[in-house]
Amino acid sequence: MSAHCQLTGAQPGFGNNSRYVRLKLSAKAIKTVDTIGVEAAVARIRARGVKV
Template identity: 50%
Template sequence: MSAHCLLTGRKPGFGNSVSHSHRRTARRFDPNIQRKRYWLESEGRHIRLTLSAKGIRTIDTIGIEAAVARIRARGEKI
């Protein structure tokens, strides 16, 4: 599964793990990505979105119809 959110655009961040002896090794900070299914009333079907935890909370606030409009405005296909 791709590690980016369709709504917020969150992607993995990159940095270093720093040990007790201060040696650095490369690591990746992944966002909390979930696959969630929503009922889209206007189209009469379910859609499955790949969202971050913040994206799920945003949909709870603005509603699925407004969220889908934002995603489609960015050019993503749903």
């Protein structure tokens, strides 16, 4: 499975840039979580059909 951000769907440009955490988020997605909150971010992820 390729590395990608669960919130924005962005993929790294090159290399192994994935982190093994509960949610794999890009820097932009972390800023989005800070803005809209964790609950709203998880709701967006679940709306896309991803199991969290």
